[in-house]
């Protein structure tokens with residue numbers, strides 16, 4: 001996450017550890033090439049949510065570093081967690097022509113594929129729920145999909161059982177856009193915690209030093225504490241991030257079964 005206070009140190013540590021691929025989001029990773037020397041062999045992938053962001057980033061990397069992306073992750077308005085859209089836009093996600101953004105990003109990256117004689121795969125995420133959705137984004141020109149929410153509701157996911165069950169129990173009307181101290185809107189299940197922070201702030205008792213821009217004395221709650229509480233199963237004090245299609249999840253299944261369903265329908 002570009003928004004992290006120790007973002008650069010995290011990237012450098014990943015390179016030193018021999019990471020194959022570094023995926024950066026929660027802000028545009030404009031300086032990422034300067035942190036990942038080409039000789040390191042670590043590949044770099046920005047997360048973008050619009051053609052405009054993709055264009056700005058690829059142009060900057062080209063001009064300033066003579067580099068291009070090794071892979072592009074395109075995250076749409078139906079994704080879970082922090083979102084690269086304005087709160088206003090997210091009130092009516094069906095009004096955002098995300099398909100068009102994907103098509104345009106696929107077009108835009110071709111310039112850089114030609115210039116650098118490489119292939120830049122495009123991976124699309126956000127609301128991809130079943131085989132038809134996968135076929136749909138591949139038809140738009142994507143090379144792969146990034147799926148999160150469905151894999152939370154699997155036996156193998158290491159979140160608490162309570163977290164996974166909250167996905168199974170969630171109805172479409174339980175999902176809402178929340179403000180996050182990260183400075184981006186996020187999508188989460190409307191639980192006791194979300195209602196509580198709407199009414200008053202939850203004072204920060206311990207600072208984890210996670211974000212570049214965070215004033216623990218002012219933020220409505222601590223994002224690190226809220227997310228870890230939820231993952232550990234303390235849902236009443238936790239923020240349950242989820243994708244827009246979480247209401248369609250009906251059971252917790254083994255990953256093997258989910259993959260079979262996604263691949264064969």
Ligand SMILES: Cc1cc2nc3c(=O)[nH]c(=O)nc-3n(C[C@H](O)[C@H](O)[C@H](O)COP(=O)(O)O)c2cc1C
Pocket residue numbers: 025026047075078079080081082125126127128146147148149150152240241242243244245
């Ligand atoms: C619980 C949860 C936590 C997430 N946390 C992150 C994160 O820390 N960084 C990130 O880049 N994306 C994060 N995401 C977004 C996913 O990586 C993914 O792109 C998106 O949720 C895909 O949409 P889907 O959940 O509808 O499949 C998160 C998603 C969920 C559901």
